[in-house]
Amino acid sequence: MKCRMCGFEFDETKIENRGCVSCGKHGCNSIHCPNCGFANSPELDQEFKFIEKLKNKIRKKATN
Ligand SMILES: [Zn+2]
Ligand SMILES: [Zn+2]
DSSP states (O other): BBBBBOOOBGGGGGGGGGTSSSSSTOSSSSOOOTTTTTOOOOHEEEHHHHHHHHHHHHHHHHHH
């Protein structure tokens, strides 16, 4: 996945505990970026993709 904070790309399946070692909330549902430590929420990522799809639909409508 790609970190939303710094844009660093990493494989979240290869990070132990989803990188959640120093955030204080051990076992939180977020995937921490190994580069900046930002907690990327997987739910938010799905939402983001959904919004992107919506945006594309709107764009297509506008051009047709
Ligand atoms: Zn955490
Ligand atoms: Zn990052």
